[in-house]
Amino acid sequence: MIREVLRMGDPRLLQQSIPLERFGTPQLAELLADMRDTMAALNGAGLAAPQIGVPLRVVIFGFEHNERYPDAESVPFTILCNPVLTPLGEAMEDGWEGCLSVPGMRGLVPRHARLRYRGLDQDGRPLEREVSGFHARVVQHECDHLDGILYPMRIRDLRQFGFSEVLFPGEDLADD
Ligand code: NI
Numbered sequence: 554m555i556r557e558v559l560r561m562g563d564p565r566l567l568q569q570s571i572p573l574e575r576f577g578t579p580q581l582a583e584l585l586a587d588m589r590d591t592m593a594a595l596n597g598a599g600l601a602a603p604q605i606g607v608p609l610r611v612v613i614f615g616f617e618h619n620e621r622y623p624d625a626e627s628v629p630f631t632i633l634c635n636p637v638l639t640p641l642g643e644a645m646e647d648g649w650e651g652c653l654s655v656p657g658m659r660g661l662v663p664r665h666a667r668l669r670y671r672g673l674d675q676d677g678r679p680l681e682r683e684v685s686g687f688h689a690r691v692v693q694h695e696c697d698h699l700d701g702i703l704y705p706m707r708i709r710d711l712r713q714f715g716f717s718e719v720l721f722p723g724e725d726l727a728d729d
Contacts, residue, residue, distance in 0.1 A: 555594045556587050556605040558653045566654055567701040570601075570608045573634045576677035581611075585632060585675055588613050597653045598628070599691050601698030604654050610635050612695035623724070625687040633680065636672035636696050640665040641683065648690050650704045651717065659720050661713035662704050664693045 559566050575581070584607060592600040592613060599614030615630035644666040649659050667685040670692050674680055684692065694704055708714050717724075 554587050554590060556591045558591060558595065558600075558604050559606055561652075561655045561703055561705070563654075565606055565608070566603060566698070566703060568603065568608050569701055570603050570610045570699045573609050573611055573673075576634070576673065576675060581675055584609075584611065585613065592653075595653050598625075599695040600653065601695050603698055603701075610699045612636065612692075612699065614691045614695050628688045628691055631680070632675050633670070633672040633692075633695075634674070634677075636670055636692070636699070638693065638696055639669045639671075641667040641669055646690075648687070649720075650690070650694055652694070652704055654698075654703060655705065657716055657718070658705075659715065659717045660705055660708045661710070662690075662694075662707045663709060664690045664707075668692070670696075 573581070584602065588600050588602065588605065588611075591605060598616055599612060602609045602611040611634050613630070613632050615628045617627050645663045646666045647661050647663050650662045651659050666689065667683070668689050669681065669683045671679065671681045697704070697707070705714060
C-alpha cells in the first residue's frame with residue numbers, strides 16, 4: 554500500500570528511531586511492502602521507515618536506473634535493519650541530493666566517500682558491505698533519517714540548495 558510520506562517540518566522526522574527487535578514477522582513484511590510500494594510510486598532511490606511515520610530503524614534503497622539520478626550507477630535493492638555505518642578513510646565527497654520528505658528541492662551534501670555498513674535483513678540474517686560512490690551516499694542519507702537528520706542539515710553552503718527545476722532546468726525531476 555502506498556503510504557503518505559511525511560514532509561520536512563513534521564516533528565516525527567526529527568525523532569531518534571528505535572531498533573527493530575522482531576524479524577520475519579507479518580508486521581515487518583507489511584511495513585516493507587508499504588515502503589517498497591511508496592518508494593516505487595514516487596521514484597525514490599530509498600526510503601526510511603520514519604518517513605512514513607514508523608519510528609523503527611529500517612531502511613530500503615536501491616534501483617536499476619533512477620530518473621531522479623540519471624547519472625548514478627545502479628545500486629542493488631537492499632533491506633537494512635538496525636544499520637551500523639563505519640567510514641573507511643577520511644575522504645569526503647560533495648554530491649547533489651534530494652529527498653521524498655523535501656519535495657522539489659536539491660542540495661549539495663558532503664558524505665563519506667567510502668564506508669562499511671552492517672545490518673540485518675528482514676529475517677534477521679546479517680548483511681555487510683563495503684561501498685563507495687552513490688551507493689555510499691544513499692546509505693548515509695537513509696540512515697540519517699533514523700537519527701532524525703534531514704539532508705538540508707548537512708549542507709555546508711546553503712547557496713548550494715534550491716528548487717530542482719531552477720538548479721537543473723530541463724531535467725525531468727518533477728516527481729521527487
Ligand atoms: Ni530522504
